[in-house]
Amino acid sequence: MAVFTPLQYDQVSDFLTRYSVGELTRLDEVASGTENSTFFVTTDRQAMVLTLFEQGDQQELPFFVELLDFLAVRELPIPGPIHDREGIALQRLADRPALLFPRLPGRHPDTATLAQCRAIGDTLGRMHDASRHFKGKRPNPRDLRWISATYPRVMGYLNAEDQALMRDEIDAYRSTLSLDAGLPQGALHGDLFRDNTLFEGDRLGGLIDFYNGCTGDLIFDLAIVINDWCSNDDGSLDEQRYDAIMKAYQEARPFEAAEHTHWPMMLRMTALRYWLSRLLVVYVDAPAHALTPKDPAQYRAILKSRSRMTPPPLV
Numbered sequence: 001m002a003v004f005t006p007l008q009y010d011q012v013s014d015f016l017t018r019y020s021v022g023e024l025t026r027l028d029e030v031a032s033g034t035e036n037s038t039f040f041v042t043t044d045r046q047a048m049v050l051t052l053f054e055q056g057d058q059q060e061l062p063f064f065v066e067l068l069d070f071l072a073v074r075e076l077p078i079p080g081p082i083h084d085r086e087g088i089a090l091q092r093l094a095d096r097p098a099l100l101f102p103r104l105p106g107r108h109p110d111t112a113t114l115a116q117c118r119a120i121g122d123t124l125g126r127m128h129d130a131s132r133h134f135k136g137k138r139p140n141p142r143d144l145r146w147i148s149a150t151y152p153r154v155m156g157y158l159n160a161e162d163q164a165l166m167r168d169e170i171d172a173y174r175s176t177l178s179l180d181a182g183l184p185q186g187a188l189h190g191d192l193f194r195d196n197t198l199f200e201g202d203r204l205g206g207l208i209d210f211y212n213g214c215t216g217d218l219i220f221d222l223a224i225v226i227n228d229w230c231s232n233d234d235g236s237l238d239e240q241r242y243d244a245i246m247k248a249y250q251e252a253r254p255f256e257a258a259e260h261t262h263w264p265m266m267l268r269m270t271a272l273r274y275w276l277s278r279l280l281v282v283y284v285d286a287p288a289h290a291l292t293p294k295d296p297a298q299y300r301a302i303l304k305s306r307s308r309m310t311p312p313p314l315v
């Protein structure tokens with residue numbers, strides 16, 4: 001259940017009069033999702049998605065709107081927020097910040113096909129090629145500084161082996177992935193798991209849920225994708241899916257020298273980033289809403305696999 005703030009039909013019908021989107025004909029709560037309240041809103045003209053923001057810093061919302069507006073006009077499958085008759089996207093409804101989006105067709109991939117991997121690699125490469133020129137700034141809230149400041153909060157819950165793994169890994173990142181690593185910068189999705197994409201068969205309908213969006217190292221985003229899209233159940237890398245994503249990404253945006261150098265460490269750091277954030281949810285900062293937490297052990301296994309391997313050569 002992922003609607004934390006229920007809405008009445010009349011409330012939404014009235015809300016829609018701010019826009020030129022037609023008359024409400026149907027309102028459905030969306031069961032998936034863990035952070036915000038989401039509704040499918042249908043009018044006599046179009047299908048849309050309404051998001052009410054339940055958490056996070058509301059001051060950050062204009063950044064997400066600007067980023068989505070920037071990306072949506074660049075021939076990328078990214079739905080931009082719908083603006084009202086006065087040109088305003090960010091609204092309030094039921095005392096929450098609210099955004100309305102076009103509804104995309106499709107579903108989240110389970111195990112991604114190679115064609116789906118090529119599609120996400122190509123789209124992310126093209127998105128980064130454009131997002132390098134985005135002027136907004138929101139420092140990556142889950143970068144190495146966050147990891148370094150946060151990991152002591154979970155150490156008391158780990159056994160000696162995991163404590164050593166966490167400490168040794170972070171030491172390794174600190175000595176290589178410093179702030180002056182010279183990695184190309186731009187706007188990132190920040191959480192591009194399969195459940196933040198919609199596919200119709202092998203066709204990528206769109207990327208959604210940009211609320212971890214930020215600015216920082218572009219390959220941080222790609223490494224998150226590789227770890228989610230290309231990991232087997234035991235955490236090991238599926239090389240076929242890896243090759244498909246990397247080749248398509250590099251055709252759209254080739255790596256620079258510093259990215260080749262730091263890529264193996266970035267795969268490890270982004271795996272640890274999710275091991276840590278999931279540990280925090282389980283042991284330290286349980287969310288207000290009782291949802292099943294995601295499994296930290298999955299990302300510990302991915303981290304161990306990445307720290308043992310030499311990534312296959314980039315095509």
Ligand SMILES: Nc1ncnc2c1ncn2[C@@H]1O[C@H](COP(=O)(O)OP(=O)(O)OP(=O)(O)O)[C@@H](O)[C@H]1O
Pocket residue numbers: 002030032033034035036037038049051079101102103104105195196198208209211
């Ligand atoms: N533009 C869209 N078109 C079609 N479906 C959408 C769209 N945006 C969101 N959805 C659907 O709503 C669900 C929840 O949306 P979203 O991922 O933004 O919520 P969330 O609460 O931030 O979830 P989480 O952070 O767990 O992914 C998605 O999984 C998807 O099924």
Ligand SMILES: N[C@@H](CCO)C(=O)O
Pocket residue numbers: 191193274277278294
């Ligand atoms: N994608 C995240 C959850 C949403 O931030 C995870 O799998 O831990």
